[in-house]
Amino acid sequence: MNALSRRGFLGALAGAAGTGVLAGGAGGVALERARDGDATVAFDGEHQAGIATPVQGHLHFAAFDVTTTSRAELAGLLRDWTVAARAMCAGRPVGEDGAVDGSPLAPPEDTGEALDAGAGRLTLTVGLGPSLFDGRFGLADRRPPALVDLPAFPGEALDPARCGGDLAVQACADDPQVAVHAIRNLTRIAHGRAAIRWAQLGYGRAASTSPDQPTPRNLFGFKDGTANPGGDDAATLAEHVWVQPDDAAQQHPGAAWMTGGSYLVARRIAMVVETWDRTSLQEQEQVIGRTKGAGAPLGGTHERDEVDEVDPAALPASSHVRLAHPSRHGGARMLRRGFNYVDGSDGLGHLDAGLFFLAYQRDPRHAFVPVQQTLAAQDAMNEYVRHTGSSIWAVPPGTSPEGFWAEGLLTGAG
Numbered sequence: 001m002n003a004l005s006r007r008g009f010l011g012a013l014a015g016a017a018g019t020g021v022l023a024g025g026a027g028g029v030a031l032e033r034a035r036d037g038d039a040t041v042a043f044d045g046e047h048q049a050g051i052a053t054p055v056q057g058h059l060h061f062a063a064f065d066v067t068t069t070s071r072a073e074l075a076g077l078l079r080d081w082t083v084a085a086r087a088m089c090a091g092r093p094v095g096e097d098g099a100v101d102g103s104p105l106a107p108p109e110d111t112g113e114a115l116d117a118g119a120g121r122l123t124l125t126v127g128l129g130p131s132l133f134d135g136r137f138g139l140a141d142r143r144p145p146a147l148v149d150l151p152a153f154p155g156e157a158l159d160p161a162r163c164g165g166d167l168a169v170q171a172c173a174d175d176p177q178v179a180v181h182a183i184r185n186l187t188r189i190a191h192g193r194a195a196i197r198w199a200q201l202g203y204g205r206a207a208s209t210s211p212d213q214p215t216p217r218n219l220f221g222f223k224d225g226t227a228n229p230g231g232d233d234a235a236t237l238a239e240h241v242w243v244q245p246d247d248a249a250q251q252h253p254g255a256a257w258m259t260g261g262s263y264l265v266a267r268r269i270a271m272v273v274e275t276w277d278r279t280s281l282q283e284q285e286q287v288i289g290r291t292k293g294a295g296a297p298l299g300g301t302h303e304r305d306e307v308d309e310v311d312p313a314a315l316p317a318s319s320h321v322r323l324a325h326p327s328r329h330g331g332a333r334m335l336r337r338g339f340n341y342v343d344g345s346d347g348l349g350h351l352d353a354g355l356f357f358l359a360y361q362r363d364p365r366h367a368f369v370p371v372q373q374t375l376a377a378q379d380a381m382n383e384y385v386r387h388t389g390s391s392i393w394a395v396p397p398g399t400s401p402e403g404f405w406a407e408g409l410l411t412g413a414g
């Protein structure tokens with residue numbers, strides 16, 4: 001199906017049905033699957049899609065440095081990105097003429113590699129880094145207090161080339177080509193205004209955000225995401241993931257634009273799988289605090305047994321789940337949405353493999369930061385993991401059909 005007929009096909013579907021897309025932002029769940037690959041997730045909504053949305057199979061995450069110093073050009077970039085993102089998430093090519101319908105004498109508006117792929121449940125989620133508020137764009141007084149600079153954690157080995165950035169886009173899709181195409185085209189649109197700083201591919205969702213999805217496994221072979229809040233659990237998401245009107249307004253009136261948004265911490269965590277694979281099953285289970293087969297907490301029987309209700313004598317004090325459990329951190333929870341990665345080998349006989357950890361939360365000062373402080377100090381898993389990349393992002397709320405990403409920040413009164 002070429003660009004034009006694909007666009008017509010989807011348009012006809014939208015006209016005929018008018019419903020059935022996944023309401024990604026609001027966490028709604030009606031899914032339209034016209035044919036394999038054509039399933040779409042609604043782009044506009046109260047919250048950005050790609051957070052509470054059931055996790056897709058593939059990730060392409062990119063951090064950008066803004067290269068212009070003009071606030072108008074920054075706003076123009078986010079507007080242009082939004083228009084292109086809305087089209088791609090609907091399964092349409094970028095631009096009026098897409099990949100093949102423009103002038104043969106001009107470069108096509110769309111790079112074309114996803115022409116026949118469908119939307120693939122693509123979601124594109126934008127984040128704003130602390131450095132965007134450094135004064136270049138007159139935004140310093142709108143930096144939300146919750147957008148902290150992450151502290152140094154014991155044992156981390158961060159590579160500056162895998163850290164930070166002014167802007168981020170998380171592209172998730174069921175087809176890796178669709179996710180890669182989206183980042184490539186947004187990068188192309190950004191030319192002269194922003195440039196890629198670092199990027200990460202991920203696969204095989206390493207966390208589920210829906211009880212309907214079987215819990216996937218990470219590269220240690222353990223089920224990951226069992227204790228995650230459900231993406232359709234509106235009350236829990238309101239309490240732990242979405243920024244509430246009072247949060248921004250009470251802390252700092254200039255940050256009211258974040259209401260309905262969230263904060264994302266992204267960590268590239270290398271997993272020393274060679275050492276892990278020489279570790280006994282019993283030791284592996286004691287490190288995680290769960291059984292490898294069923295994923296039950298040690299001392300329990302079933303995957304969904306509560307970690308804080310099993311016999312404490314069976315669950316080592318240094319186990320990952322015991323230390324990360326909300327009962328240790330004033331009830332704080334995060335929505336984990338990580339992906340496995342394998343980036344070749346390190347040239348020394350080891351796979352360069354691990355977890356690209358993504359966690360959305362209402363306030364990182366009460367969630368990721370204290371949990372990671374505890375883990376960095378005490379987690380038995382530290383022997384097998386190394387944090388090599390780090391970033392934190394303010395993820396603005398979702399868009400109206402005519403709106404654009406971060407409009408409230410760039411054009412609003414505060």
Ligand SMILES: C=CC1=C(C)c2cc3[nH]c(cc4nc(cc5[nH]c(cc1n2)c(C)c5CCC(=O)O)C(CCC(=O)O)=C4C)c(C)c3C=C
Pocket residue numbers: 218220222223224225226227228267269270271288290307320321324325326334354355357368371372375385
């Ligand atoms: C700071 C937060 C966390 C980091 C960093 C982290 C890294 C990390 N985790 C695993 C594997 C598992 N984690 C599991 C549970 C779990 N992990 C965190 C937080 C961080 N993990 C939390 C809050 C929880 C939930 C605790 C609970 O409420 O019980 C599990 C168990 C299954 C599950 O509930 O998801 C596994 C397995 C790896 C491999 C890793 C770094 C590479």
Ligand SMILES: [Fe+2]
Pocket residue numbers: 320324
């Ligand atoms: Fe974990």
